[in-house]
Amino acid sequence: MTDAAPPPDAGGDAAPAQESFMDRLWPMLRMLCFYYAITSGMNLFMPQKQQQRPRDSxxxxxxxxxxxxxxxxxxxxxxxxxxxxxxxxxxxxxxxxxxxxxxxxxxxxxxxxxxxxxxxxxxxxxxxxxxxxxxxxxxxxxxxxxxxxxxxxxxxxxxxxxxxxxxxxxxxxxxxxxxxxxxxxxxxxxxxFRPPPKIVKKRNLLESQVEEEEEQKEVETVEDGQVDGEGTYIxxxxxxxxxxxxxxxxxxxxxxxxxxxxxxxxxxxxxxxxxxxxxxxxxxxxxxxxxxxxxxxxxxxxxxxxxxxxxxxxxxxxxxxxxxxxxxxxxxxxxxxxxxxMKSMFIETNPYLLAVTMVVSLLHSLFDFLAFKNDVSFWKNQKSLVGLSLRTIVLNTFFQLVIFLYLMDNDTSWLILVQSGIALLIDIWKIKKAVVFSRDADNKLVVSGVESYEDSPTAEHDRVAVAHLSYVLYPLIIGQAAYTLTYGVHKGWYSWVVSSLTSFVYAFGFIMMTPQLYINYKLKSVAHLPWRAMVYKSLNTFIDDLFAFVIKMPWMHRLSCFRDDLIFFIYLYQRWKYPVDVKRTNEFGQGPIEEDEGAAANAIEGAPKAGHVESEVVASEDVAAAVNETEDIPPPPSTPPSTEYMMSKRGKEPALDDDADIDISRLSAVDRDAIMARVTPDDSTPPDAFALAQNEIRREMIDRGIQPKGFYNDDAARLQEEFNREHAAEKDSRVQQKVQFAAKSYLRETVHRRRLEREKEVREEVEEIAKNPQLEVWLGLAKADETPKHADLRVSSIGARALCKTLAFTHSLRSLNLSRNALDDATGKWLALLLKRNTSLRRLELESNCLGPLAVKDLSEALSSNESLEYLNLESNPLTDDEKDFSGVAALGNMLTKNKTLRTLNLWRTRLGSEGGKQLALYIARNSSLVCLDVGNNRIATSDAVSLDVQLKKNRVLFEEQQLQQLKYREAQWRAADKERERQDNLAKRQEDEEWMEKRKLEREQDRTFLEEERKRLLKVEEDRLRQVAARKAAEFAAKAEMEKKKKKKKAGGKKKKK
Structure with missing residues (x-):
């Protein structure tokens, strides 16, 4: 009998019927933890007096x-x-x-x-x-x-x-x-004596039939006179x-x-x-x-x-x-x-199930708290509604309001009401974040989404999804309400409305998530969703599923648990199909999550306000490489520094408030010059001491620790000297204030401009993907990392930009052909991003495009650190802009001195000219990995061509030697692996033999022990048998002796009688 279980009930009374899971289980278990915390404090500060009972003498x-x-x-x-x-x-x-x-x-x-x-x-x-x-x-x-x-x-x-x-x-x-x-x-x-239970009267609103609630059936046994009136006890x-x-x-x-x-x-x-x-x-x-x-x-x-x-x-x-x-x-x-x-739960529940229930209930409460916390955190930091369904948020808030009213109408425990009320307030707060209330020219109230939502493709997808959803939603609501009105009983019309809507929410609540599923499908992304809050909510759903099997509850509530699982599994499928790289900022501007928030450098000096996130302000082309490691998208050429350079590694904007200073030394020279151009000269003058009255001069001098002499001119002259000195000393501070003001203004404008540029890029890419079905298919394959090894695509510059963003994190592609696509210099930034991020691409063909010196410089910078590309084709591209700009060729030659993996480079008909050939010959002399270089149809000098050919021959010989060494090394590794495998096999066989021998030895020992014990047992049995035989003989002998004794005694008695 367990500690908490009552003694057995011999009467065999039936256990009281269990209530629903949420109305009964959670409040009871939470009540334990909640109450013991309160009573411990009460017992500490308000000790109770012990009740004294009369004693019997x-x-x-x-x-x-x-x-x-x-x-x-x-x-x-x-x-x-x-x-x-x-x-x-x-x-x-x-x-x-x-x-x-x-x-x-x-x-x-x-x-x-x-x-x-x-x-x-x-x-x-x-x-x-x-x-x-x-x-x-x-x-x-x-x-x-x-x-x-x-x-x-x-x-x-x-x-x-x-x-x-x-x-x-x-x-x-x-x-x-x-x-x-x-x-x-x-x-x-x-x-x-107890007050009579409340009789909840329900009636059919169409037939006016009255019946009592099932929970109050026991009231039928109470007399009418005993339950009428307020304050009556029975x-x-x-x-x-x-x-x-x-x-x-x-x-x-x-x-x-x-x-x-x-x-x-x-x-x-x-x-x-x-x-x-x-x-x-x-x-x-x-x-x-x-x-x-x-x-x-x-x-x-x-x-x-x-x-x-x-x-x-x-x-x-x-x-x-x-x-x-x-x-x-x-x-x-x-x-x-x-x-x-709670007591009935102890009586009716198996102790093991009760223990599991208590542990899982605590986890349920923890997941509820974490879900609320992460949901609020996600929406608090959300800057844009791109990818999120505004109509789903509104529907969810309406459904939560319906559930809250239903719980109030049914006198649910206040703990459940508080939880539901908090969820309702959070949903209302989300609407406030997502909706703008304004008035039009006629002073009418206008409700619309925020600008980031209205200007995005999400709004159109959301409208289409909800429009199709209404064809299913409205008939279901009307049908459910009509059915309950015809066949159900209710306390009143309000109760009918609330219960009908609640029944609809329980049965078809999953429909409210379908607009978000549709938006995810159209955007081919799930990066915009609050995944942490969703995971915690789904864990609670699985906990509800567990108890749906063992706890009695209405079928409607039980089905509502399992239909939530269906939606979550669809979300999981979408997350698998549209993977998200958490280590980079996604297409919606959401940055990666760093484990150590203090690891990022802080460009804002001074003590920031509470709630401000320490951010790293980097706004220079010199640190572009570091920024590219943090952000996916570099800024377009010939534009001022963008939000990409204004973002920290957490993808958040710096706190540009009046109490924080900007360290402009971390900015590039271009940025510093732009800021200093906004700073006006310091043309301020010191105060005029002679314009002050005698008393004012005296007070100013005393405040500065100067003893006045009492003569106006002397005191004014001395004070004017102090004013001049203070004005000169504060000049640097005034200039610094102007610099800080100009820097903050410059950075704010830059952040805003880049945000608009990114939104424009997203719109352009969505339109381009809609025009090019082949590109849409390839982007889907790239996101799933399931592309073929070779790709030959025809895309525009915008399509190439979208493709490079996605392929940067793909590991399945080996060869990419973007020839004859008229790609310009702006595309070079995105190709460079692809080469910096991707570690699996071996071959890149860019023949017959419009890539000029700027694009070549970007590609060269990326290839300097690339360790996977082996073949690059730049045939028929104006690399020197008709032999006017050789900076791209210089960057390409400088790349060859650093790159160790590029084997083939095709520069046929790229208008190198004699100057370009000379630079290539100069840089190729320091390269040892390139074995094939095509510079035909470029009008380079013969001497430069000979120099190139000589160096390439040396590289080929070195390459063959490296290949031979690698082959020998691999063979040696194979032989070593074979020997190690043979040694491991022998060792395993030896261990197996030893184990077998040890097992046999143990079996023999067990056999000997068994035989010895059996021998002892048989000896003991024989001894017991002999002992029993001896005892039986002794008893027989004693009985015989006793009988002889009685006979003698009897015989002796007979002789006495005869005498």
């Missing part, structure tokens, strides 16, 4: 031990008068007297009445753990019926009087065998209670007094140094729903009394929990209904 051990008239020693020990194994008798009387009085022996009628009131007498009970040896749990049970008389019907009280006396003693104080220390008496009232009968005597073998003294919950119920004989065990009238498991209303329709009331001994720790658990429940109801954190629900 004995005193409290703590009080008596400190009394000056006590005849005992100060350290006298108090022992239990009932010892383990003592016998005692149990008597239970039932009557209407609050205190039981025994009838005099001479009053025969009173004695007979007293015997009628004795409803249970059990003798020879033992003071131990199992007083009833006939039952495994040691419980004695007595069932009886108590007749209903006029006293009960007139709201009279009935009491149970329990006497526990040691064997041989009487509970009657007038009896000679009475001894107070050997008799224990307790009283329990069997009737209580008499209720307790059908069962438990009598427990506490097993306590402790010794108490002044220094070691009994616990407070024991001392208030303990009777002590201080002179004898004895105390009585606690007799506990246990009503802990009596639930309100088990109480029986008393009325004239009943002739008898059932009563079941159970008796068993109770260990001290269980008694402490009962008393403490009962006191906690009472305190909890007093503080308003719980109700009697909640307490009964």
């Amino acid at each position: 004995v005193s409290d051990p703590q009080v008596a031990a400190t009394t000056s008239n006590a005849k005992t020693r100060p350290l006298q020990l108090l022992e239990n008068n009932f010892h383990l194994g003592d016998l005692f008798n149990l008597r239970v009387y039932v009557n209407s007297q609050e205190q039981f009085t025994f009838a005099p022996d001479e009053d025969t009628a009173a004695v007979e009445k007293e015997q009628e009131q004795l409803r249970w007498y059990q003798d020879a009970l033992t003071y131990d753990a199992t007083p009833n040896p006939e039952r495994e749990d040691g419980v004695w049970i007595q069932e009886m019926n108590v007749s209903v008389d006029e006293h009960l019907l007139s709201n009279g009280s009935v009491y149970a009087h329990v006497f526990l006396t040691k064997e041989g003693y009487s509970p009657n104080p007038t009896d000679s065998s009475y001894d107070n220390i050997n008799s224990i008496y307790r009283t329990l009232e069997l009737t209580v 008499s209720m009968w307790k059908p069962a209670f438990y009598v427990n005597v506490v097993l306590d073998h402790s010794q108490y003294s002044v220094r070691q007094p009994p616990p407070p919950f024991v001392s208030t119920e303990m009777d002590v004989d201080q002179e004898a140094g004895l105390y009585k065990p606690v007799l506990f009238m246990n009503e802990f498991w009596m639930l309100e729903e088990q109480l029986i209303p008393v009325n004239d329709t009943l002739t008898a009331l059932p009563l079941q009394i159970s008796f068993y001994t109770l260990p001290m720790y269980k008694y402490a658990l009962y008393t403490q929990m009962e006191q906690n429940f009472k305190n909890q109801e007093a503080t308003g954190t719980s109700s009697k209904r909640d307490t009964d629900n």
Whole structure:
């Protein structure tokens, strides 16, 4: 029998019906943690007074031990008068007297009445753990019926009087065998008064039929006169209670007094140094729903009394929990209904399932908190609604409002209401973030989405999804409402509206997420979703699924748990199909999440305000490489520094407020010049001291620690000198303020301009993808990292930009052909991004495009650090702009001195000219990896061509040697691997042989042990048999001798008679 489980119910009463999961389970389990935190503080600051109960001519051990008239020693020990194994008798009387009085022996009628009131007498009970040896749990049970008389019907009280006396003693104080220390008496009232339960009347709104709610069926047994009117109470009968005597073998003294919950119920004989065990009238498991209303329709009331001994720790658990429940109801954190629900859960639930439920419930609460926290954090930091469904947010808020009203209409626990209310407030706050309220020219209220939402393709996708959704949504709402109106019963029209909408939400609530699914499908991305909050909510959904199998609940609520899983699995499929690289800023401007937020350098000096995120301000072309490592998209050429350079590694804008300073030394020279051009010269003048009055001059001088002389001209001249000195000293500060103001203004304009540029890029790419189905397919394959190894595509510059962004993180592509696409210099930035990020591309063909010097410089910079590309084709591209700009060729040659993997470079008909050939010959001399270079049809000098050919021959020889060395190295590795594999096989075989031998040895030892034990057993059996034979013979011999003795005695007796 577990600690929290009640004793078995012999009556076999059916367990009370379980309520729904959310109405019953979560409030109870959360209530435990919530209440113990409150009561601990209350007990600390407001200790309760112990309730004192009258004693029967004995005193409290703590009080008596400190009394000056006590005849005992100060350290006298108090022992239990009932010892383990003592016998005692149990008597239970039932009557209407609050205190039981025994009838005099001479009053025969009173004695007979007293015997009628004795409803249970059990003798020879033992003071131990199992007083009833006939039952495994040691419980004695007595069932009886108590007749209903006029006293009960007139709201009279009935009491149970329990006497526990040691064997041989009487509970009657007038009896000679009475001894107070050997008799224990307790009283329990069997009737209580409760207000009548509320009758919730429901009716069919079309037929006006009235019926009572199923939960209030017991009210049908109550008379009408007893339930009418405010403040009316009815008499209720307790059908069962438990009598427990506490097993306590402790010794108490002044220094070691009994616990407070024991001392208030303990009777002590201080002179004898004895105390009585606690007799506990246990009503802990009596639930309100088990109480029986008393009325004239009943002739008898059932009563079941159970008796068993109770260990001290269980008694402490009962008393403490009962006191906690009472305190909890007093503080308003719980109700009697909640307490009964918890007790019934302990009664009906398997202990293992209950433990799992408590752990999972705590996890459910934790996930709720984390979901709320991450949802708020996501929307708080969200700068744009691109990719998010505004209509889904509005629908979700409406559905949450419906659920909240439904819970209020059904008197749900306030803990559930608080949770639902918080979720509703968060959804309303989301709408405030996503919706703009304004007035038009006619002063009418206009509701629209924010600018980032209205200008994005998301708005159109959202409108289309909701328009198609309405074809399903509205008929379902109307059909559900009409069905419940026709066949259901409701408290009123408001209740019908709320319950109909709630039933729709439970059954078809998943429809509200379909617009977001459609937007994800059209955008081919899920990077814009709050995945952390969704994951925590989904974990709670799986927890609800677990309990949907084991907890009784409405089918509608059970189905609502599983349909949420369907939506989440669709989201998981979309996340798998449209993967997101969390290490880079996505196409919606959301940056990566760094584990260490303080790792990023802080360009804003000074103490930032609370809530400001430390950001790294980088705005120069010199740090473009570092920025590209953080951001995916470099700024377009010939534009001022963009938001890409104004963003930290977390993808957030710097806190450009008045209390933070910008470190312009971290900016590029171009940025610094642009900022300084905005700074106006310092043409301020110091204050004129001669324009001040005598008193003002005196006050200014005293404030500066200068002693005035009293002469106006002298004091004004001295003060003017001080003004001039202060003005000169503050010149740097004034200039710095102007610089900071100009820097903040410049950076704000740059951030805003780049944001508009990025939004424009997104729109252009979406339009281009819609025009080019082949590009759409390839982007989908690239996002899934499932592209073929070779790609030959025809795209525009915008399409190439979108393609390069996606392919930068693809590992399945080996060869890319973008020839004959008229790609310009702007595309070079994105091709450079591709070469910097991608680590699997081996071949890149850019033949017959319009790539000029700028594009070549970008490609060369990227190839300087690239370690995978082996083939580059730039045939028929104006690399020198008709031999006017050779900076691209110089950058290309400089790249060749750093790159170690490029083997083939095609520069046929790229208008290199003699100058370009000369630069290539100069740089190629420091290259050792390039083995094939095509510079035909470029009008380079013969000497330069010869130099190129000589160096390429050297590179080819070196390349062949490297290949041969690599082949030998691989062969050596293979041989080493074969030897290692052979060694491992031999070792494994040796270990297997050793294990087999050890196993055989162990088996032989076991066989020997078994044989030895069997031999000993047989010897013992034989010895026992011989011993039994010897004993039997000895017994036969003794019997024979006894018989001979009797015969001799008989014979001797016969001889005496003859004489």
